Amino acid sequence: MDNTIASTNALDAQPLMPHETAAHEHEEHGHVFVPQHRHHFETEEQQREAGSFGMWLFLLTEIMFFGGLFFAYLLYRNWYYPAFAVASNQLSVPLGGTNTAILITSGFFMALGVWAAEVRKRKMLVVTLIFTTLFGMAFIGIKYDEYHEKWEKHHIPGAQFDVSDFVNPAANGITDEQPLSPDMAQHTQIFFFLYFAMTGMHALHMIIGLCLLFWLTWRAYKGDFSSGYVAPIENFGLYWHFVDIIWLFLFPLLYLINRHPLH
Amino acid sequence: MSTAAYSSNTIVLLPDQATATIPKKNYITAEHGLLSWLLTGDHKRIAMLYLISITFFFFIGGAFAGMIRLELLTPQPDLVSSDTYNKFFTMHGIIMVFLFLVPSVPATLGNFLMPIMLGAKDLAFPKINLLSWYLYVVGGVLILAALVLGGVDTGWTFTTPLSTHYLNTHVITAAMAIFVAGFSSIFTGLNFIVTIHRMRAPGMTWFRMPLFVWSHYAASILMVLGTPVLAITLVLVALERAFGIGVFDPTKGGDPLLFQHLFWFYSHPAVYIMILPGMGVISEVISTFSRKRVFGYTAVAFSSVAIALFGFFVWAHHMFIMGVSNYSALVFSLLTMLVAVPSAIKIFNWSFTLQKGSITFETPMLYAFGFMGLFTIGGLTGVFLGSLGMDIHLTETYFIVAHFHFVMVGGMLMAFLSGVHFWWPKMTGRMYPESLSKLAAVTTFIGFNLTFLPQFILGYLGMPRRYHAYPPEFQVLNVLSTAGATVLGIGYMLPLLYLGWSLKYGEIAGNNPWQATGLEWQIQSPPLTENFVEIPIVDYEAYDYEWLAKKQKEQVTTVG
Amino acid sequence: MAHAISHDQAHDPMNVTNPEHAEHHIVTPLQYSMVFGTLLLFTGITVWVAYIDLKVFNPILALAIASFKAVVVVLFFMHVKYQSRLIKLTVACGLFTFTVLTIMTLSDYISRSWGLW
Numbered sequence: 056m057d058n059t060i061a062s063t064n065a066l067d068a069q070p071l072m073p074h075e076t077a078a079h080e081h082e083e084h085g086h087v088f089v090p091q092h093r094h095h096f097e098t099e100e101q102q103r104e105a106g107s108f109g110m111w112l113f114l115l116t117e118i119m120f121f122g123g124l125f126f127a128y129l130l131y132r133n134w135y136y137p138a139f140a141v142a143s144n145q146l147s148v149p150l151g152g153t154n155t156a157i158l159i160t161s162g163f164f165m166a167l168g169v170w171a172a173e174v175r176k177r178k179m180l181v182v183t184l185i186f187t188t189l190f191g192m193a194f195i196g197i198k199y200d201e202y203h204e205k206w207e208k209h210h211i212p213g214a215q216f217d218v219s220d221f222v223n224p225a226a227n228g229i230t231d232e233q234p235l236s237p238d239m240a241q242h243t244q245i246f247f248f249l250y251f252a253m254t255g256m257h258a259l260h261m262i263i264g265l266c267l268l269f270w271l272t273w274r275a276y277k278g279d280f281s282s283g284y285v286a287p288i289e290n291f292g293l294y295w296h297f298v299d300i301i302w303l304f305l306f307p308l309l310y311l312i313n314r315h316p317l318h
Numbered sequence: 319m320s321t322a323a324y325s326s327n328t329i330v331l332l333p334d335q336a337t338a339t340i341p342k343k344n345y346i347t348a349e350h351g352l353l354s355w356l357l358t359g360d361h362k363r364i365a366m367l368y369l370i371s372i373t374f375f376f377f378i379g380g381a382f383a384g385m386i387r388l389e390l391l392t393p394q395p396d397l398v399s400s401d402t403y404n405k406f407f408t409m410h411g412i413i414m415v416f417l418f419l420v421p422s423v424p425a426t427l428g429n430f431l432m433p434i435m436l437g438a439k440d441l442a443f444p445k446i447n448l449l450s451w452y453l454y455v456v457g458g459v460l461i462l463a464a465l466v467l468g469g470v471d472t473g474w475t476f477t478t479p480l481s482t483h484y485l486n487t488h489v490i491t492a493a494m495a496i497f498v499a500g501f502s503s504i505f506t507g508l509n510f511i512v513t514i515h516r517m518r519a520p521g522m523t524w525f526r527m528p529l530f531v532w533s534h535y536a537a538s539i540l541m542v543l544g545t546p547v548l549a550i551t552l553v554l555v556a557l558e559r560a561f562g563i564g565v566f567d568p569t570k571g572g573d574p575l576l577f578q579h580l581f582w583f584y585s586h587p588a589v590y591i592m593i594l595p596g597m598g599v600i601s602e603v604i605s606t607f608s609r610k611r612v613f614g615y616t617a618v619a620f621s622s623v624a625i626a627l628f629g630f631f632v633w634a635h636h637m638f639i640m641g642v643s644n645y646s647a648l649v650f651s652l653l654t655m656l657v658a659v660p661s662a663i664k665i666f667n668w669s670f671t672l673q674k675g676s677i678t679f680e681t682p683m684l685y686a687f688g689f690m691g692l693f694t695i696g697g698l699t700g701v702f703l704g705s706l707g708m709d710i711h712l713t714e715t716y717f718i719v720a721h722f723h724f725v726m727v728g729g730m731l732m733a734f735l736s737g738v739h740f741w742w743p744k745m746t747g748r749m750y751p752e753s754l755s756k757l758a759a760v761t762t763f764i765g766f767n768l769t770f771l772p773q774f775i776l777g778y779l780g781m782p783r784r785y786h787a788y789p790p791e792f793q794v795l796n797v798l799s800t801a802g803a804t805v806l807g808i809g810y811m812l813p814l815l816y817l818g819w820s821l822k823y824g825e826i827a828g829n830n831p832w833q834a835t836g837l838e839w840q841i842q843s844p845p846l847t848e849n850f851v852e853i854p855i856v857d858y859e860a861y862d863y864e865w866l867a868k869k870q871k872e873q874v875t876t877v878g
Numbered sequence: 879m880a881h882a883i884s885h886d887q888a889h890d891p892m893n894v895t896n897p898e899h900a901e902h903h904i905v906t907p908l909q910y911s912m913v914f915g916t917l918l919l920f921t922g923i924t925v926w927v928a929y930i931d932l933k934v935f936n937p938i939l940a941l942a943i944a945s946f947k948a949v950v951v952v953l954f955f956m957h958v959k960y961q962s963r964l965i966k967l968t969v970a971c972g973l974f975t976f977t978v979l980t981i982m983t984l985s986d987y988i989s990r991s992w993g994l995w
Contacts, residue, residue, distance in 0.1 A: 123550035
């Protein structure tokens with residue numbers, strides 16, 4: 056039973072920080088409320104369950120939000136496979152793969168952070184949150200690098216887009232790709248549009264998450280989350296892992312369309 | 319004990335007006351000052367904020383409707399230019415759909431009543447509720463900005479590639495406005511779902527909840543799962559406009575139908591988001607004014623969820639002529655026929671509720687009757703449109719316009735007004751003037767039929783929608799329609815006036831002027847901020863009118 | 879009161895707030911480490927397999943591995959394995975709706991050039 060936490064109702068729970076007078080009247084009933092208890096909830100359990108359920112519902116909206124993009128990708132990859140395959144090969148697998156590993160590591164530290172909050176280890180929580188943030192920032196850094204490279208090669212969709220890499224690869228030093236017809240080469244723009252839209256939307260979610268992480272780390276340092284009030288860490292963890300899962304799909308779909316040798 | 323007159327023509331039972339007062343301590347008097355309203359977490363105050371904002375946008379949307387009907391008085395395009403006319407119907411559609419119909423019942427009545435009906439002190443996430451309202455306001459301001467900057471003329475459906483490549487108007491501003499308003503809707507739905515699952519009072523099982531709650535539950539599922547798809551679609555439209563890629567542009571290899579699939583994947587469930595809460599209101603009103611429990615409670619509850627579920631499977635019936643494959647059209651047509659069934663079940667159940675009930679005709683009930691008739695017509699015409707052959711003839715004509723106005727205005731708006739009148743005494747502590755409100759209800763009904771019935775005929779005869787000129791032989795019907803619109807407008811202005819009047823001069827309502835069942839009628843009017851002095855323990859079924867009648871009979875016999 | 883009921887039951891006899899009386903399970907760092915290792919391993923496998931020509935199975939395998947990783951993250955990192963039925967149902971609903979969007983829209987595109995209707 057050492058994996059289960061004693062209910063916060065137990066009177067032998069660790070003494071809590073002093074809390075507002077409004078909560079005192081509940082103590083007589085044997086309830087032990089954290090300071091962050093909201094009065095429209097009857098119990099701690101109810102508040103935590105509601106918070107977690109609410110976060111999951113929000114993640115459902117994110118599934119449907121990204122879902123539209125994934126469908127657009129599915130459609131155009133089917134229609135313009137040669138363009139997508141060639142365009143995908145312009146992305147760097149080492150960078151993408153490293154980013155995937157970085158994000159998984161960030162998620163690992165976040166999960167450890169949730170554990171630390173649950174067993175009330177303040178210092179460990181702060182350290183794991185810091186590592187989560189650092190790895191998240193590393194991810195964004197590499198993404199920036201990749202975007203910058205696209206900018207330099209004129210692969211950003213729009214007026215500046217340059218199809219010469221695809222129409223005439225040999226002239227641009229690319230030896231392992233077949234040239235595409237001008238029509239199909241234009242469709243590489245759709246690939247890059249989806250690449251930027253999907254990874255950009257993903258990066259936006261990560262940046263929002265990083266901002267929240269700064270705030271959460273500061274509050275964790277002050278001890279807000281190591282006395283039984285775990286919900287923000289848990290719920291942020293759900294968000295962070297979800298953003299991770301999106302990337303776990305983006306990586307093979309965008310980077311690994313057709314990496315086997317020319318045949 | 320009240321000594322008010324109890325006439326058999328009405329179930330209204332008000333306290334003695336000579337001695338009655340509004341309770342001094344209630345959610346309105348709890349705190350003072352503008353900031354106490356703008357920073358409130360109280361679901362009732364947020365509901366009132368919403369009521370004010372949606373009324374504001376309703377009248378703006380209505381003004382555009384007036385302009386449309388004015389132009390259509392004559393067959394020639396003589397009032398405004400075609401571009402301006404396009405802006406009229408676009409702004410009318412966007413404002414009415416996103417800023418009025420979607421939030422109307424859930425954000426006002428749902429927000430106010432849901433926690434009380436469940437026996438809770440507030441919704442699960444009060445701060446998110448407030449955020450919801452602010453997002454709505456931001457969305458509304460952005461629409462006003464788009465309007466002031468020159469308007470949008472794509473039609474509320476933003477069809478590509480027109481909206482992405484061929485128009486010079488403020489599409490991105492409007493798209494972002496709807497994006498923000500969409501999140502308002504998502505957060506409301508999220509709040510409702512968590513509250514219903516996790517915050518019911520002791521004894522309040524799923525099948526003891528009022529049907530109003532079931533309808534909102536179903537609508538909330540649609541809000542949470544459907545709206546994000548609209549959000550990403552609008553983002554794609556905005557990006558497409560900004561960078562001109564070709565995701566929706568056929569000349570660059572894109573598919574305009576991709577936009578439509580993604581757009582209607584939300585926008586069809588959206589119509590159920592709009593109507594389901596209204597249906598919830600009707601369940602409450604019909605049972606109260608027939609003094610009978612709703613016939614087939616379980617069927618009505620499950621049919622709400624069934625509408626939500628099937629509503630996700632039918633969206634391409636908006637696209638039959640757009641180039642979807644014939645096989646796909648067949649599948650969607652069949653599913654469309656199926657989705658009509660749960661709606662029909664509700665109408666049957668309400669009818670059987672009325673049967674052998676003690677029916678009285680107060681204003682909410684008048685609106686409810688209007689709803690039942692007009693929604694039935696609207697719904698049946700929807701079935702016509704669901705069959706492929708008919709749709710090819712009728713689509714993009716005034717038949718469609720009439721169909722959706724019957725369900726949305728004859729249905730949903732009537733349900734909203736029914737609910738506002740029914741719960742007005744609870745929300746404000748005051749009754750509205752009954753004879754004036756009955757006049758307004760009848761005026762609305764007459765005006766509505768005069769406006770929209772001719773449009774069915776016009777559509778069938780072939781008058782296209784979204785055109786500001788038409789062949790002269792259609793003029794008579796158009797004039798009838800515009801005349802009706804004028805009457806309708808008066809019918810809608812009246813409640814604004816008398817409801818406002820009633821805030822100061824209306825009769826004091828007391829806790830339960832309708833002698834209705836339901837937790838909201840057991841507490842004071844207006845309610846306390848925390849709703850209940852003690853959390854109720856529920857050990858009776860919903861709509862237990864037999865129990866209520868027995869209790870009253872006991873009271874009468876013991877007095878004698 | 880004749881019998882002792884817990885205070886939660888007095889407030890909540892229908893046990894709305896914790897219907898399955900789920901004990902609050904804590905996932906250990908060891909379990910997390912094993913999941914971490916699995917995720918890294920399968921990322922490597924995804925990359926390795928991408929360079930082998932398996933014709934139509936390349937995308938299928940890539941998606942299958944990604945789905946497996948996602949399931950592992952959902953069950954362990956996001957604790958869903960130890961959560962209430964409601965949470966599990968919620969996740970399923972999200973996936974179901976995404977599936978409906980994908981499959982029903984795809985059915986239009988796939989069937990567009992069948993026959994000559």
